[in-house]
Amino acid sequence: MPTAVSRRDLALGAPVALLGGVAVGTIGTFKHQVGVSAATGTGWPVGLVLALAMVVLFLVALRLAFPSRWFAGAAAAGVVGAVALLSLPGASGGSTVILLNAVGIVWTVAPAVLGAAVVGWPRRRVRRGAHPAGGILEGAPAEKDD
Numbered sequence: 001m002p003t004a005v006s007r008r009d010l011a012l013g014a015p016v017a018l019l020g021g022v023a024v025g026t027i028g029t030f031k032h033q034v035g036v037s038a039a040t041g042t043g044w045p046v047g048l049v050l051a052l053a054m055v056v057l058f059l060v061a062l063r064l065a066f067p068s069r070w071f072a073g074a075a076a077a078g079v080v081g082a083v084a085l086l087s088l089p090g091a092s093g094g095s096t097v098i099l100l101n102a103v104g105i106v107w108t109v110a111p112a113v114l115g116a117a118v119v120g121w122p123r124r125r126v127r128r129g130a131h132p133a134g135g136i137l138e139g140a141p142a143e144k145d146d
Helices: 007-031 046-065 070-086 102-120
Strands: none
Touching: 007 046, 007 070, 007 102, 046 070, 046 102, 070 102
């Protein structure tokens, strides 16, 4: 059974995960239109595919690396916050970073959906002794050479 995360680790790690999520969301926001022609709006959205993959891999890595959902949740909040902030119009009412096209709409919605899916995904619990033969990760005794 996973151990609980101490308050100190949570207080130090959650803001770092949040900042990492902001960085991932910002990079993805500026690169999600790569491959789509600005003039015609056509083309293969390579940037969107890679940006969504970056979000998923970052959140899954945090979800697998730590026994608590708090770190992946903080990172997901950072990604969604960066996307939301960068989707607003500028101070002078100028253009936004996220265009109103199919790729922009997918980028606006998909990080929140993917973040909820990764954070909400249940952790697979491994029972000790589930494998009768044991294994190197379960502290099984070494086999003897005869």
